[in-house]
Amino acid sequence: MPTRTSQHRPASSSRPTSGRRQQNKQKTKQVILKVALDLFSRKGFYRTTTKEISRKAGIAEGTLFNYFRTKEDLAMYFMEDQIAGLIAWFQGEKPLQRASLAEQLFAIIHRHLERVGPYEEFVGAVYLRMLQPVSKLNPLSLDTQALSLRYLRFIRDLLAVAEEREEIPHMGDIGAYIFALFHMAIITYWLYDQSKGKENTLALLDRSLKVAVSILRKGGWNW
Amino acid sequence: MPTRTSQHRPASSSRPTSGRRQQNKQKTKQVILKVALDLFSRKGFYRTTTKEISRKAGIAEGTLFNYFRTKEDLAMYFMEDQIAGLIAWFQGEKPLQRASLAEQLFAIIHRHLERVGPYEEFVGAVYLRMLQPVSKLNPLSLDTQALSLRYLRFIRDLLAVAEEREEIPHMGDIGAYIFALFHMAIITYWLYDQSKGKENTLALLDRSLKVAVSILRKGGWNW
DNA sequence: ATTGAAAGGTGAGTACACTCATATTATGCG
DNA sequence: CGCATAATATGAGTGTACTCACCTTTCAAT
Numbered sequence: 069m070p071t072r073t074s075q076h077r078p079a080s081s082s083r084p085t086s087g088r089r090q091q092n093k094q095k096t097k098q099v100i101l102k103v104a105l106d107l108f109s110r111k112g113f114y115r116t117t118t119k120e121i122s123r124k125a126g127i128a129e130g131t132l133f134n135y136f137r138t139k140e141d142l143a144m145y146f147m148e149d150q151i152a153g154l155i156a157w158f159q160g161e162k163p164l165q166r167a168s169l170a171e172q173l174f175a176i177i178h179r180h181l182e183r184v185g186p187y188e189e190f191v192g193a194v195y196l197r198m199l200q201p202v203s204k205l206n207p208l209s210l211d212t213q214a215l216s217l218r219y220l221r222f223i224r225d226l227l228a229v230a231e232e233r234e235e236i237p238h239m240g241d242i243g244a245y246i247f248a249l250f251h252m253a254i255i256t257y258w259l260y261d262q263s264k265g266k267e268n269t270l271a272l273l274d275r276s277l278k279v280a281v282s283i284l285r286k287g288g289w290n291w
Numbered sequence: 292m293p294t295r296t297s298q299h300r301p302a303s304s305s306r307p308t309s310g311r312r313q314q315n316k317q318k319t320k321q322v323i324l325k326v327a328l329d330l331f332s333r334k335g336f337y338r339t340t341t342k343e344i345s346r347k348a349g350i351a352e353g354t355l356f357n358y359f360r361t362k363e364d365l366a367m368y369f370m371e372d373q374i375a376g377l378i379a380w381f382q383g384e385k386p387l388q389r390a391s392l393a394e395q396l397f398a399i400i401h402r403h404l405e406r407v408g409p410y411e412e413f414v415g416a417v418y419l420r421m422l423q424p425v426s427k428l429n430p431l432s433l434d435t436q437a438l439s440l441r442y443l444r445f446i447r448d449l450l451a452v453a454e455e456r457e458e459i460p461h462m463g464d465i466g467a468y469i470f471a472l473f474h475m476a477i478i479t480y481w482l483y484d485q486s487k488g489k490e491n492t493l494a495l496l497d498r499s500l501k502v503a504v505s506i507l508r509k510g511g512w513n514w
Numbered sequence: 515a516t517t518g519a520a521a522g523g524t525g526a527g528t529a530c531a532c533t534c535a536t537a538t539t540a541t542g543c544g
Numbered sequence: 545c546g547c548a549t550a551a552t553a554t555g556a557g558t559g560t561a562c563t564c565a566c567c568t569t570t571c572a573a574t
Contacts, residue, residue, distance in 0.1 A: 312521070360562095
C-alpha cells in the first residue's frame with residue numbers, strides 16, 4: 069500500500085519516496101480517475117476503452133495499469149470515493165445522528181442512491197461485486213478489500229450505538245454484514261426499478277428497515 | 292426463443308424447423324455443454340478458453356456462439372440444468388413435501404450447495420449474477436431470464452402451500468423474491484466459508500430459516 | 515431429381531484488456 | 545555536477561472473447 073506522505077521532505081530513511089515523484093503520482097492518479105469517470109458517465113462502462121482513458125489522460129496505456137490493476141478496479145476507486153463521501157456526509161449531519169436507527173440507515177442508502185444515480189450502468193457493472201465479501205475466487209485489489217472493511221466498520225459502529233440506546237439487541241459483527249447484503253439487495257432492486265423517481269425502491273427501503281428494526285426490538289436476536 | 296418441438300414432424304406450417312436439423316442442434320448443444328462443464332470443472336472457468344471448448348466439441352469456434360451468446364451464458368446454461376434438476380428432485384421427494392416450510396427450504400438450498408460444490412470458482416463467477424433480477428443493464432440471455440422466473444415460480448408455489456397450511460401469512464410474490472435474495476446471500480457466505488464441510492454455512496442456513504419462519508408465524512407480514 | 519431458400523457452420527479477422535522488455539526520469543550521494 | 549540506482553513510463557505485443565462475410569447442408573415444393 070502506498071504511503072500517504074504529504075509534500076514535505078521526509079526525514080532521511082532507507083526508502084523515502086520523495087516529494088516530486090509522490091506528488092506527480094497522486095496527480096496522475098487523480099487525472100486518470102477524473103477522465104475515466106467522465107467517460108464512464110457519458111459513454112457507459114463497457115463502451116469506454118482503456119485506450120481512450122489513457123489517451124485523454126495524457127499517459128501511455130501501460131501506465132494506466134501501473135495505477136489500477138484492472139478496468140474494474142478503476143470503477144471501484146470511484147465507488148470508494150462515493151463510500152468515503154457517504155461516511156463523511158453522515159458524520160457532518162448532526163441531527164441525523166440523534167435519529168432512530170431505521171431513519172439513519174434509510175438516510176444512508178437513500179443518499180447513496182441519490183449520488184450514484186447518474187452512473188446506473190456503472191453501478192450494475194461493478195457495485196454488486198464490491199459489496200460481496202471478498203473471496204479467494206475474486207481477484208480484486210487489496211484496496212477494495214479495505215473499502216469493504218471501512219464500510220462494514222462504519223455500519224457496525226452505528227449498530228453499536230443503537231445497541232447502547234437499547235434500540236436493538238446485541239448482534240456482534242453479523243449485523244453489519246447483514247446490512248451490507250441488504251444494501252446490495254436494495255441496489256439490485258433499484259437497478260431494476262422502473263417507477264418514476266425510483267419511488268418503489270424508496271418505499272421498499274422504508275418498509276423493510278422498519279420491519280427489521282421492529283422485529284429486532286420485539287424478538288431479540290437469539291431465538 | 293427456439294420452439295421446443297419434439298422429434299415428430301410438425302403439421303405443415305410456415306416455418307416448421309424440421310426433424311433432423313432440430314435433433315442435431317440439440318445434440319450439438321449437449322455436446323458443447325458436456326465438454327464445457329468438464330473443462331470448467333477441471334481447469335476452472337477463467338482458464339478455459341472458448342477455442343478449447345469448440346475444438347474438443349468438434350465444432351468451429353464461431354459455431355459455439357451460435358448456441359451460446361457468451362462464455363458466461365454457457366456457464367448459466369449449466370446452472371439452468373442445476374436448477375431444473377433441483378426442482379425435479381424436490382418433486383420426486385414425496386416425504387419432503389409434507390415437511391415444514393423451513394425444512395423444505397433448508398433441504399432445497401442444502402441439496403443445491405451439494406450439487407454445485409465441485410464447481411466453486413464457477414459459481415463465484417456467474418451464479419450470483421444469475422439470481423440477480425435481470426435488468427436492462429445486464430446483457431444476459433432471455434433464456435436465463437426464463438430460468439430466473441421458473442425458479443421464482445417454484446418457490447412462490449411452495450410458499451403458497453405453506454400459506455394454505457397457515458404456516459406463514461400471505462406475502463404475495465415478494466416472498467419468493469426475498470427467498471431468492473436470501474439464497475444469493477447464502478451462496479456468498481458459502482463461497483467464503485472456510486470451515487470443514489462448509490458446516491458454518493449449514494448452521495447459518497438452518498438457524499436463519501427457522502428464525503424467519505418463526506418471525507413470520509408470530510408477527511405476520513403486515514406490521 | 516432439381517432447385518431456391520433458409521438454417522446452420524466456418525475460421526480468419528477484430529476489439530480490447532492487459533503484459534513486459536525496454537526507455538526515461540527522479541533522486542540521493544560523493 | 546555526474547553518476548548509480550530505483551521508480552516510473554512506454555507502446556508494441558499477446559491472449560482471448562466475440563463477429564461477420566461467406567460457404568455448406570437441409571428441406572419443401574415441384
